[in-house]
């Protein structure tokens with residue numbers, strides 16, 4: 263797969279066009295893929311970590327694989343289904359070889375490696391390989407294993423994962439066969455989240471390169487994301503009001519008293535809810551009060567204030583005061599039918 267990327271990245275400069283901005287992260291990911299290195303993307307929610315992992319999968323070449331749950335290679339079928347009766351080969355698109363694992367404290371080794379299927383165990387006997395139902399690492403073979411929130415899963419899982427990454431294969435329980443589990447690994451971590459996470463060990467981190475993704479770099483990029491991804495009504499949203507809505511989210515995000523910051527989804531929320539408010543008021547155009555009325559419902563649960571501020575002011579009071587000052591400084595209310 264690294265050879266494929268070497269050819270591709272020389273030919274095509276803009277490979278991740280579905281993600282706006284993030285030039286540095288894109289470059290680092292490309293550079294890691296060229297060398298077949300495993301990557302952990304660190305970044306707040308909603309900045310496009312999943313989207314970038316999916317586009318990596320879609321960049322993979324179509325390949326012919328046997329249509330079984332292990333994605334066996336036609337020249338070397340290994341799994342019980344293929345050994346019994348070789349299924350037809352099928353052309354698999356890269357996007358069909360994208361497997362997602364959601365990291366959580368409840369994640370078990372069986373979820374990753376696989377488990378005995380009780381019905382098949384009755385039919386073939388519990389020790390027979392036919393009774394084994396393969397887990398996600400085998401399904402990701404020849405594709406991308408996207409491991410979301412890696413640091414939320416137990417350390418035991420992290421260790422078994424390391425072994426698979428190292429050996430590009432895994433042995434299943436009592437059977438003495440090594441099954442291929444060769445995939446591009448993309449993990450993610452949320453930097454702000456501290457509750458319910460396991461610290462990744464140094465040994466673990468030593469096997470990965472870390473790529474940081476950030477909030478959209480500029481208001482212009484964030485506006486483009488909001489306009490492409492949000493729900494729209496047939497209502498005019500004046501450009502200067504959209505700029506103001508996003509400026510306000512960015513102001514909250516960068517505010518020194520705000521610990522937990524609102525992401526891009528907050529900007530999308532303001533855009534959608536301000537339109538809805540105009541719609542409910544039977545207007546064809548969003549005005550500043552539509553935006554104002556959306557602020558608390560969209561933003562107040564998405565932020566957390568510093569402890570020293572929290573005891574003096576609720577999130578709602580903080581946001582109302584901030585928006586009041588903000589709209590005055592931008593002269594939003596003075597702009598007539600803004």
Ligand SMILES: [Zn+2]
Nearest residue numbers: 330334341344
């Ligand atoms: Zn097979």
